Amino acid sequence: MSSNDKQFATVFVAVLGILGILAIILYFIAGYLTADMAAYKPEEVILENIKPVGQVNIADESGAADAGSVAAPAGDAATAAAAEPMSPEQVYQSKCLACHGTGVAGAPKLGDAAAWAPRIAQGMDTLLANATNGLNAMPPKGLCMECSGDDLKAVIDYMVQNSQ
Ligand code: HEC
Known part of the structure; x- marks a missing residue:
């Protein structure tokens, strides 16, 4: 090399x-x-x-016996609804706001202290009775058919609290 x-x-x-x-x-x-x-x-x-945003619950996931599975979804829905009741504010937003937010047909507006003062002066019992039975253009129960008396009272409380 x-x-x-x-x-x-x-x-x-x-x-x-x-x-x-x-x-x-x-x-x-x-x-x-x-x-x-x-x-x-x-x-x-x-x-x-x-992953999908939701899931369709087609059967009782607890694996209950077949015989019970038909009724299970309804039972689940009922317990779910009972477990998460709407807050008074949520009921107001979904049921009462349509009229009481804008003052439709003379509805006292939420936050309008002058409109609410004479009504509040009647006392809660009268407010609750009028809201439950309806008063002129105010429909019975404010159209919240699933609301119990206590629910209605809580919503009225919420409206009164925010209209003084
Ligand atoms: C379709 C419209 C409408 C809806 C929905 C509605 N209201 Fe009313 N509400 C009215 C009107 C109108 C008045 C005034 C009635 C009057 O004094 O002539 C009124 C009045 C009231 C009063 C005062 C009653 C009194 O004794 O002066 C309360 C309390 C009340 N509403 C609660 C509710 C609640 C709670 C809801 C929802 C669950 C609701 N309203 C939903 C129209 C409505």
């Missing part, structure tokens, strides 16, 4: 060696940098992100 060839071989082996060592170093650096990504499960994240 000429001295040129020898020189080439030396440099070539040296470069190969350096590249090899570099590869090993990079391998460990990469392992170190991605160590905390081991817990990352892309499939789970994607499934969580694209």
